[in-house]
Amino acid sequence: MANYAISNSSEVSAQVAVTTTNISLLSMFASTIAPAPLIQLRRGRLYDILVGTNGTPADNAMIWTVQRATAGSTPTFAGMLSSVALALDPADSTPASAVWANSSLETAYTFVATNIPWYVGVNQRASYRWVAAPGSEILWPATSSAGITLRVKSPAYTGTCAVSAMWNE
Amino acid sequence: MRNPQGYAVIVSPDTTVVNFDKFRCEEVRAGTFEADTFTCVHCNRVIHVKARAPIDEFGSMCRNCMKMVCPTCADGPCVPFMKKLEEAEKKAEARRSYGL
Numbered sequence: 001m002a003n004y005a006i007s008n009s010s011e012v013s014a015q016v017a018v019t020t021t022n023i024s025l026l027s028m029f030a031s032t033i034a035p036a037p038l039i040q041l042r043r044g045r046l047y048d049i050l051v052g053t054n055g056t057p058a059d060n061a062m063i064w065t066v067q068r069a070t071a072g073s074t075p076t077f078a079g080m081l082s083s084v085a086l087a088l089d090p091a092d093s094t095p096a097s098a099v100w101a102n103s104s105l106e107t108a109y110t111f112v113a114t115n116i117p118w119y120v121g122v123n124q125r126a127s128y129r130w131v132a133a134p135g136s137e138i139l140w141p142a143t144s145s146a147g148i149t150l151r152v153k154s155p156a157y158t159g160t161c162a163v164s165a166m167w168n169e
Numbered sequence: 170m171r172n173p174q175g176y177a178v179i180v181s182p183d184t185t186v187v188n189f190d191k192f193r194c195e196e197v198r199a200g201t202f203e204a205d206t207f208t209c210v211h212c213n214r215v216i217h218v219k220a221r222a223p224i225d226e227f228g229s230m231c232r233n234c235m236k237m238v239c240p241t242c243a244d245g246p247c248v249p250f251m252k253k254l255e256e257a258e259k260k261a262e263a264r265r266s267y268g269l
Binding site for chain 2: 041043059063115116117118119120121122123125126127128129130131132133135136137138139141142143144146
């Protein structure tokens, strides 16, 4: 099993401003749309989440969630990262999961409204990290287009966020 | 928590109120706040554990699989999340084999 990491760095694609509705900062899906020759379905395990903001400090509420979703059949939006080497061990191959950062097209996903495996509401000034013990990760099945997204919304904050996630598959 | 299944850290320059898991709000003092977490064996949800709180306040233990479950799953049947995953994968495999 190989470990992978991804962040929504602006060096990858332009960071999306937070709004009052959820936006997906990172998305990981078991998918056959990963670049060849990695077209295979694998079960994923999210084991590390690190979230924070990189805008002007202020007191605003931030709602962070990990939500289960289904990716659209032809997600063509910018920021697909599966072709970028993300393996923590350089000897490992690139991930089989389809991975996106800074999605600006929420309509490309179908969200399961009640299926939120991780939820934290915290002040904009605070940063948060969660690490799972082995065997207690957030899982997604090895079925095509099934996966999870790390989302954020805020009633007042309109800046950008810096998030990182690590998973294995 | 004796055998935590995860670990959360919040670093905040000011005292802040944190909403954990949509279940409870807690005031967190400035500096570093740490909490253990567990992952519900039935729905895969991450639950933050309040220090020294009784188990009924943040979840329960399934008497069938003897694992921690979240408050939402506490009254439900024992269907482990791994079983749900395997069923979903079997269904998808069957659909693929039929060319659907």
